[in-house]
Amino acid sequence: MQQNIHGIPLDWFIILSTTLFCIGVMGVLFRRNAIIIFMSIELMLNATNLLLVAFSAYHGDAAGQVFVFFTMAVAAAEIAVGLAILVVMYRNTKSVDIDVLNRLKG
Amino acid sequence: MQALTTRSKIAVNKKMTFMERIYIPAILGGMAITLRHFFKKKVTIQYPEQQREFAPIYRGHHVLKRDENGAERCTACGLCAVACPAEAITMVAAERKKGEEALYREEKYAEIYEINMLRCIFCGLCEEACPKEAIFLTDEMVLTDYARAGFVHGKDKLVEPMDKDKRIDVSKRQTKEVAEFKKHPEYAHNQVYTKSLKA
Amino acid sequence: MTQDHLQKYLFLVLGLFAVLSALMVVFTKNPVHSVLYLVLAFFAITGEYILLNAQFIAIVNIIVYAGAIMVLFLFVIMLLNLNKETEPHKNPYLKFAAVITSGLLLIVIVGSLKAADNAIATPYQGGKGLIENLAEVLFHQFLLPFEVSSILFLAAMVGAVMLGKKDIK
Amino acid sequence: MQTAILILIPLIAAIAQLFVPRKYGKRFAITASLITFVLCLVTFLQFPTSGDYQYVTNIPWIASLGINFKIGMDGISMLMVLLTTFLVPLIILSVVQSETRTPVFYSLILFMEMALIGVFVSLDGFLFYIFWELALIPIYFICLLWGGEHRVRVTLKFFIYTLAGSLFMLVALVYLYLHTASHTFEIGELYRAGRSLDAPTQGILFLFFFLAFGIKMPVFPLHTWQPDTYTEAPTQGTMLLSGIMLKMGIYGVIRWILPTLPLALSQYGDYAMWLAIIGVIYASIIAITRSDIKRLIAYSSIAHVGLIAAGVFAGNAIGVQGGIIQMLSHGINVVGLFFIVDILQRRTNTRKIGSMGGIRQQAPFFATAFLILTLGAVALPLTDGFVGEFLLINGIYIYKPVMAVVGGFTIILGAVYMFRTYQRTTLGETSVETEKFLDLTPNEKAVLIPLLIMVIVIGIWPNIFLKVSEPAVTKLLSGN
Amino acid sequence: MTFTGFLIYKALLVLIVFTISLVIAMYSTYAERKVAAFMQDRLGPNRAGPFGLLQPLADGLKMFMKEEIIPNVSNKFLFILGPSIAMFTSCVTGAVIPWGGSLHIGGNVYPLQVTDINIGILYIMAITSIGVYGIMIGGWASNNKYSLLGALRASSQMISYEIAMGLAIIALVMHTGTLSLNKIAAMQTGWHWNIIYQPVGFIIFLICAFAETNRTPFDLPESDSELIGGYHTEYSSMKLGFYLFAEYINMFISSAIIATLYFGGYHMPFIDRLGLSDNFGAILGIVFLFSKIFFFIFFFMWVRWTLPRFRYDQLMNLGWKVLIPLSIFNVAFTGTLMWIFGRIH
Amino acid sequence: MITLIILSGLGILTLFAQILRFRKGLFPVILVGLAAAFYFTSADYNSNPQPWFSSMLDFNHYAIAFSRSIIIIAFLWFMMARNYFLQETSATDHFALVIFSLVGAVSMVSYNNLTMLFLGIEILSLSAYVLAASDKGNILSNEAGFKYFLMGSFATGFLLFGITLIYGVSGSFDLHTIQQSIATHQQPGMVLIGILLLLVGLCFKASLVPFHFWAPDVYDGAPTPVTAYMATVVKTAAFGAFFRLFYICFPDMISQWANVLWWIVVLTLFIANITAVRQNSVKRMLAYSSIAHAGYLAIAIVSMNGDASGRAILYYTLTYSISTITAFTVLYMVARNSGREDFGAFEGLAKTNPFLSFVMVVAMLSLAGIPPTAGFFGKYYIFQNAIATHNTGLVLLAVIAALIGVFYYFRVIIAVYFKPEQSSIPITVGGLHRTVLFITTLLTILLGLFPDLILQWI
Known part of the structure; x- marks a missing residue:
């Protein structure tokens, strides 16, 4: 178990999590459905978590993994609030298409 | 007003005490009850092996009676069909031909007589309505079938066999009380027959 | 096949799985499918955590993300009945731009992060x-x-x- | 100490004014400004002949940034303060339609007086800037609240122009501040810091300062806000603007550019002067073509100020002295002239030169006052204008004769438009508008007479003033 | 022990656990019907085999033989995925439960646990939290409003009760100081059952276990009287069987967990004083554990046939307004006690 | 540290107000609590506090000064917003949320570890999301909340990735360790990308162009008091955190990131100011003005000049917030009276209510940066620092931007004084509002004249 990671270069983790992160970014830019945008953001956070854990493991420092907890805590709290807002909004507009939300423009 | 059952309780909207509100004693009490029943004597009757006694006036499968000569009593008057609340009875009348006197007691008879057992509610009104003492409900059960059509019982299933030994005994349903009951003015049409029977 | 090789292949398989699932999250029409693909991606990431010997994080990842957050998502989607596949079309140019932007971001970040391995000299513990x-x-x-x-x-x-x-x- | 009191009195009066009953508003304002004037006069009379700053008050203000509340007066400041305190009572007195002039109006004027005095006595760069901007707010509101038809657009333009200029000045001041040894805004330190810079840097600072002061004066081509604003502003606003406020720009040049940026001055002074002189000619020619009398005087003001600027940028003692004395006289003349315009407008409901005429017959006293002011404006000998313009052209000549020749045209052109105006309005036949022209009321006389006296006094005994400013000018130019 | 031997041993263990789970689930259906019958003064199934013991087999056979109906407008893949997930998640939980002590055969130690991961409790929580997907996906894929309502109810109920459950476990973990089920089981020798130290936590855990397994009185997701079967309305044949099976396996595993966490696992008071041999003790331990498990399975059924179903708002009120505060209080109380007794510094 | 404890306690107490039924007395309790927080924060001032909790927080003078500033702003904000929220049924929730967000704000300005920064930002943002959407029946409010939420979370993603990369380089979340690690190791690629991502995240939160597009919509849609809150407390905390991070962590890389930020600042200044001129709604104008002010504030970060820049940001945020509260209070009352939020609603205000118009004018002058108001000195100090660090070009651009700013601020003044009276209904100003307006106006002028009162805090 000790040499668990030695086979895998850190670069691989960086590339993987960056790819996931960028897919998340793309999702935010690409989609109009608020829920999917929301999920893309979750994907971004998760990609970050992966990188944090990887760094943590390669540094031999538990702080990174502890930070992941806080990220998760934040993600959970964000979801709670975000979905609450979404539900409130849906009650009024019956839509979650973010482009419908353009009453504020102009 | 008199209470209908001894178990009824009067509902009161009082505030529950703490002990009541935590519900646990009540739940435990409930569980104790179920547990008690767990060990009680079971009331199940293992049907095919054990059978429960029928009541004397159990109303089961219908039978169309023959008279002592073996002729069908039914004259297709249709009173039973009229009386039937479930409209389960249909019949087609026919005229007795020459040579059929042994088969049909009177000049008119039911060529087709059908009871839909899926509709029948076994109330026995047909029996009461019948002026010719032709239809009775027996203590036999209606047999099941695989198709709906099979539940429409025609004369083949309703009319009792010719054979004296195999005649269906409905004497239980012809007790004195029944006879007395049928003397009621409302059943005047029956009385005619009864008189004639006595006569 | 040494254990190292096993790890590598495992990493690659899980990574591919994660990336594909993530792409499906973005490109699937139906939100419910998106959620499920995201859950899959999370599982793949959990697998990577286990490769990194971070079992606790792995378990917590499942409990929090897959078990709570995504269930909440599903719950809301079902509650609001949002599973319609008729999403109005976004301007294709915008879509194109989105893909290009994130692709560029990826290239830039990966390009500048390359060979980070050498820098972090601390041996793995x-x-x-x-x-x-x-x-x-x-x-x-x-x-x-x-x-x-x-x-x-x-x-x-x-x-x-x-x-x-x-x-x- | 006197300096501080000179600032404080108008300030306190401005605040107190807000609580004064409406009908006593004007009286209170005049009293307050007169007290200030008297105090200033006393100070002036006992002002020592020295180039140093007198009556200095120095209180630490923003200690962490080396900013002090340092005020004091040398001769130049003294004269400018004197001009201010002299003009403000007259300006207040010139108010006629007292029903629309709420206490806020007087309060704003007094506040402006405070700020103007502050500008002239600040011995701290930051303080100078603060007062400089403070002066802008009341005049903006005066113009906005009591101005003419197009006031919104015009005053905003004016505000933005001047603010833009002063912000550039602020940048320059900060730059100087950062180059002082001990990070302070003290004026002497700033001088030293400025002089220690190399020529290109000085050049940039020069540009920044020039923008600020040039807009305020205004110098061609930064003048575009001025005619509109003068026209749209209420009379008192115009008086404040032309009489005192534009002196701030010239004072700024004398106080800041000359001692701080000598290298830049010698290098870029030429351009500035050429701009000023072009402005002189340009404004004079435009003035000739104007038919709106208020606008005409506005352009004449540009011409006069252009000449002053040219003289001051010449950077020699004669030019600067001429500039100072011309500031005084221009202040007096232009205030008088705008008051005359105000009277004309009120009586005839027009400002068109062409529709007037023959006022002399109807209002001889008015015609006389107008004449004296006109003479002063065209710099006839024995009037105040002559002393100033003579010294200025002299100073420019020492610097560059060609400029003096070109600049000298202003006198001729000035004579053309001033005399023509006078002639068309006062002489000749009366028109429909001027038929029932009433002569001056006592109130109007009270405004005009002190001005006329000063026109003559400066014309005849300029030395009273010149000797006060001379040591200060010498010291300023010697670079100590 | 060689690696191969280890693998074989583990595979065997997995197989056994899996089989036992299935068998117990099968017979739970039988037991359920029997218990229900007995509590209603009936006899229950008694035709197939002696005392109806072959009834589960008959039922299973029937399930297999029945016509498979997949609704036309449903999502085929997810429709099949739903019961599979439900079945899968309920099966894999058994991996971390210590079924007994260790067997010592031929110098090797064979622990009677598939795997002893040091965060066994969290593993269980994780799997439980995944379990809800089976119901949600199935309910959604059916494209039936009753199913959808059932799925919604299931998800909200699961999430709500997981919190209280987690908090109850936290109090327990505070007491035991470990997240490993093996260690928790091992430390409850003699009378030191955790129920004695954590009575409130036990009650909370028990109630939550009912809710998590969708058992009456918390069977709102499937409540047949209002939702016609809830999430499995559209299911038939073996897929329905999977759902039902999963529920019974869940019940079995929950009972095992309750027994392990709070009732001493494979320990029994006084047994260790008898000085039995290790292997015999271990086997006896299995017996004890299973007797406890059976009791709790019975208890599940007992409650089911005693209590009526909750209303939805009552369910939520109970979860959020009673159990969660209570469990938080329990955590605080436990902490205080530990502090008083000097177990934390 | 005591600040955090008091604020957390106060928040929880506020929540209890609903249960224990002392909603009426809640408001004074909050004010007293804030005052206490202010007092105890100040008490830390001279005790030369050590880094707290394994140096998670470092209540140095910078942190204390910002905490005080935040508490003052919050105090004024509460006085302003009281009436609006007490009309809501869930006033306690609102107030509790605000107080919790203050906890986040305080940890954002006193963090010594990226963890605390991250948590602080999230606490603040989450509360702000909810507050923005808190007018539940109003679609605009909902959308504002949702937009804010989506963009905020998106930014959080970037911020987090940046933190991760920085952690990857330095192996620590501690600011000083990171600084040393960057100074000693050469890791330009990763550090640079990390810093850039952090920058993107923080620019989102601080609404700098081109990451600003959510801000006008959100500010416009949210209830006016909430907008005031976002424009004041949130902004103050964001910049407090922004500066602290770049000041402590990345001074060695300034040549790289300052270039990027330079362009961001220029874009912000011009786009925000020019767009603000074109607005018809005062609220939207104030939103763009808020973005523009973020641009000025960012100048202070570009021109990193030691503590002086910190002082500049402190002073600027405080005075800007005070003026903004004035402006929003007046806007709130005007909008309540006329039902409109455009410039037309302000027309003739001077005649119906001279007090309101006067304070509005002072606020506008301060926002425009005209002396002697506090807004001037704020800009001045920032410009001075920029010039001191040889960013004169930036200052000149900022000066031009400030001039553009005068256009739209003076539009309000002109509307107030010049335009004919619109409604004859005089606006009634409650005693509390009168007090808060009086205090803010007084502070605006007082701090403009004596900026040392604030500057000596750090």
């Missing part, structure tokens, strides 16, 4: 992901953030409840 070590760090060094995150949750709870309940006026 096992067992840091074990719960005892994490607790040690969490409840000593990171005690304050831990406490403060309770405020975070309290605020989120109050907020969600406030938004969720109907006004009695």
Whole structure:
């Protein structure tokens, strides 16, 4: 178990999590459905978590993994609030298409 | 007003005490009850092996009676069909031909007589309505079938066999009380027959 | 095949799985499918955590993300009945731009992060992901953030409840 | 100490004014400004002949940034303060339609007086800037609240122009501040810091300062806000603007550019002067073509100020002295002239030169006052204008004769438009508008007579003033 | 022990656990019907085999033989995925439960646990939290409003009760100081059952276990009287069987967990004083554990046939307004006690 | 540290107000609590506090000064917002949320570890999301909340990735360790990308162009008091955190990131100011003005000049917030009276209510940066620092931007004084509002004249 990671270069983790992160970014830019945008953001956070854990493991420092907890805590709290807002909004507009939300423009 | 059952309780909207509100004693009490029943004597009757006694006036499968000569009593008057609340009875009348006197007691008879057992509610009104003492409900059960059509019982299933030994005994349903009951003015049409029977 | 090779192949398979699932999250029409693909991606990432010997994080990842957050998502999608596949078309140019932008971002970041391996010289130490070590760090060094995150949750709870309940006026 | 009191009295009066009953508003304002004037006059009379700053008050203000509340007066400041305190009572007195002039109006004027005095006595760069901007706010509101038809657009333009200029000045001041040894805004330190810079840097600072002061004066081509604003502003606003406020720009040049940026001055002074002189000619020619009398005087003001600027940028003692004395006289003349315009407009409901005429017959006293002011404006000998313009052209000549020749045209052109105006309005036949022209009321006389006296006094005994400013000018130019 | 031997041993263990789970689930259906019958003064199934013991087999056979109906407008893949997930998640939980002590055969130690991961409790929580997907996906994929309502109810109910459950476990973990089920089981020798130290936590855990397994009185997701079967309305044949099976396996595993966490696992008071041999003790331990498990399975059924179903708002009120505060209080109380007794510094 | 404890306690107490039924007395309790927080924060001032909790927080003078500033702003904000929220049924929730967000704000300005920064930002943002959406029946408010939420979370993603990369380089979340690690190791690629991502995240939160597009919509849609809150407390905390991070962590890389930020600042200044001129709604104008002010504030970060820049940001945020509270209070009352939020609603205000118009004018002058108001000195100090660090070009651009700013601020003044009276209904100003307006106006002028009162805090 000790040499668990030695086979895998850190670069691989960086590339993987960056790819996931960028897919998340793309999702935010690409989609109009608020829920999917929301999920893309979750994907971004998760990609970050992966990188944090990887760094943590390669540094031999538990702080990174502890930070992941806080990220998760934040993600959970964000979801709670975000979905609450979404539900409130849906009650009024019956839509979650973010482009419908353009009453504020102009 | 008199209470209908001894178990009824009067509902009161009082505030529950703490002990009541935590519900646990009540739940435990409930569980104790179920547990008690767990060990009680079971009331199940293992049907095919054990059978429960029928009541004397159990109303089961219908039978169309023959008279002592073996002729069908039914004259297709249709009173039973009229009386039937479930409209389960249909019949087609026919005229007795020459040579059929042994088969049909009177000049008119039911060529087709059908009871839909899926509709029948076994109330026995047909029996009461019948002026010719032709239809009775027996203590036999209606047999099941695989198709709906099979539940429409025609004369083949309703009319009792010719054979004296195999005649269906409905004497239980012809007790004195029944006879007395049928003397009621409302059943005047029956009385005619009864008189004639006595006569 | 040595254990190292096994690890590598495992990494690659899981990574591919994660990336494909993530792409499906973005490109699937139906939100419910998106959620399920995201759950798949999370599982793949969990697998990577286990490769990194971070079992605790892996489990927590499943409990929090897959078990709670995504269920909440599904719940809301079902509650609001949002599973229609008729999403109005976004301007194709915008879509194209989105893909290009994120692709560029990827290239830039990966390009500049290449060969980071050499820099981090600290040799890998096992067992840091074990719960005892994490607790040690969490409840000593990171005690304050831990406490403060309770405020975070309290605020989120109050907020969600406030938004969720109907006004009695 | 006197300096501080000179600032404080108008300030306190401005605040107190807000609580004064409406009908006593004007009286209170005049009293307050007169007290200030008297105090200033006393100070002036006992002002020592020295180039140093007198009556200095120095209080630490923003200690962490080396900013002090340092005020004091040398001769130049003294004269400018004197001009201010002299003009403000007259300006207040010139108010006629007292029903629309709420206490806020007087309060704003007094506040402006405070700020103007502050500008002239500041011995701290930051303080100078603050007062400089403070002066802008009341005049903006005066113009906005009591101005003419197009006031919104015009005053905003004016505000933005001047603010833009002063912000550039602020940048320059900060730059100087950062180059002082001990990070302070003290004026002497700033001088030293400025002089220690190399020529290109000085050039940039020069540009910044020039923008600020040039807009305020205004110098061609930064003048475009001025005619509109003068026209749209209420009379008192115009008086404040032309009589005192534009002196701030010239004072700024004398106080800041000359001692701080000598290298830049010698290098870029030429351009500035050429701009000023082009402005002189340009404004004079435009003035000739104007038919709106208020606008005409506005352009004449540009011409006069252009000449002053040219003289001051010449950077020699004669030019600067001429500039100072011309500031005084221009202040007096232009205030008088705008008051005359105000009277004309009120009586005839027009400002068109062509529709007037023959006022002399109807209002001889008015015609006389107008004449004296006109003479002063065209710099006839024995009037105040002559002393100033003579010294200025002299100073420019020492610097560059060609400029003096070109600049000298202003006198001729000035004579053309001033005399023509006078002629068309006062002489000749009366028109429909001027038929029932009433002569001056006592109130109007009270405004005009002190001005006329000063026109003559400066014309005849300029030395009273020149000797006060001379040591200060010498010291300023010697670079100590 | 060689690696191969280890693998074989583990595979065997997995197989056994899996089989036992299935068998117990099968017979739970039988037991359920029997218990229900007995509590209603009936006899229950008694035709197939002696005392109806072959009834589960008959039922299973029937399930297999029945016509398979997949609704036309449903999502085929997810429709099949739903019951599979439900079945899968309920099966894999058994991996971390210590079924007994260790067997010592031929110098090797054979622990009677598939795997002893040091965060066994969290593993269980994780799997439980995944379990809800089976119901949600199935309910959604059916494209039936009753199913959808059932799925919604299931998800909200699961999430709500997981919190209280987690908090109850936290109090327990505070007391035991470990997240490993093996260690928790091992430390409850003699009378030191955790129920004695954590009575409130036990009650909370028990109630939550009912809710998590969708058992009456918390069977709102499937409540047949209002939702016609809830999430499995559209299911038939073996897929329905999977759902039902999963529920019974869940019940079995929950009972095992309750027994392990709070009732001493494979320990029994006084047994260790008898000085039995290790292997015999271990086997006896299995017996004890299973007797406890059976009791709790019975208890599940007992409650089911005693209590009526909750209303939805009552369910939520109980979860959020009673159990969660209570469990938080329990955590605080436990902490205080530990502090008083000097177990934390 | 005591600040955090008091604020957390106060928040929880506020929540209890609903249960224990002392909603009426809640408001004074909050004010007293804030005052106490202010007092105890100040008490830390001279005790030369050590880094707290394994240096998670470092209540140095910078942190204390910002905490005080935040508490003052919050105090004024509460006085302003009281009436609006007490009309809501869930006033306690609102107030509790605000107080919790203050906890986040305080940890954002006193963090010594990226964990605390992250948590602080999230606490603040989450509360702000909810508050923005808190007018539940109003679609605009909902959308504002949702937009804010989506963009905020998106930014959080970037911020987090940046933190991760920085952690990857330095192996620590501690600011000083990171600084040393960057100074000793050469890791330009990763550090640079990390810093850039952090920058993107923080620019989102601080609404700098081109990451600003959410801000006008959100500010416009949210209830006016909430907008005031976002424009004041949130902004103050954001910049407090922004500066602290770049000041402590990345001074060695300034040549790289300052270039990027330079362009961001220029874009912000011009786009925000020019767009603000074109607005018809005062609220939207104030939103763009808020973005523009973020641009000025960012100048202070570009021109990193030691503590002086910190002082500049402190002073600027405080005075800007005070003026903004004035402006929003007046806007709130005007909008309540006329039902409109455009410039037309302000027309003739001077005649119906001279007091309101006067304070509005002072606020506008301060926002425009005209002396002697505090807004001037704020800009001045920032410009001075920029010039001191050889960013004169930036200052000149900022000066031009400030001039553009005068256009739209003076539009309000002109509307107030010049335009004919619109409604004859005089606006009634409650005693509390009168007090808060009086205090803010007084502070605006007082701090403009004596900026040392604030500057000596750090």
